Amino acid sequence: MKSSNRPSEHEFSSHVKKEVAQRAGFVCSRCKARTVGASAVDTEHSLSVGVAAHIHAASQLGPRYNPLLRAEETADISNAIHLCASCSVLIDKNGGQDFSPENLxxxxxxxxxxxxxxxxxxxxxxxxxxxxxxxxSGIGNVTGLEINQSVRILPGTVVRASGIGHIIGTKIGG
Known part of the structure; x- marks a missing residue:
């Protein structure tokens, strides 16, 4: 039997995979993680963790399988969602029951x-x-710097707290 690089009738073509990734901005549609970036060691290549996942499974045993869909419909871009590798696995766990086709x-x-x-x-x-x-500085609860949101502490930043009681230099979160 010859091996072929052509996708089976239910798989997404390279065009569909590329288009669904571009439409998603190379960002996971679910968790918003970037799915493509530069290789750290190879200046001529990039790395990708993006997946064109099926909304309705291509296989009868797959999650969210719809027997009413024809092969060309399961391979169509309308049945594809761009996800990171982790989310593509997550949506299929539990037989796909946690992620309905409508939700996806x-x-x-x-x-x-x-x-x-x-x-x-x-x-x-x-x-x-x-x-x-x-x-x-003070008596009782003393906090030098309290952080309740995403911050970037720049080099050279100094935090001092002194006193009697409960002393905290930098408090992160509530």
């Missing part, structure tokens, strides 16, 4: 809509920079 379609369309709005926009800085010297 909503995740896909919501994500693609978000990606459309992001075209040409600069990414937001999700961190607040903390710099300088932060000091506190």
């Amino acid at each position: 379609r909503k995740i896909k369309t919501d994500h693609e809509s978000e990606m459309f709005l992001e075209i040409g926009r600069q990414p937001e800085n999700k961190f607040i920079d903390v710099a300088g010297t932060h000091e506190a």
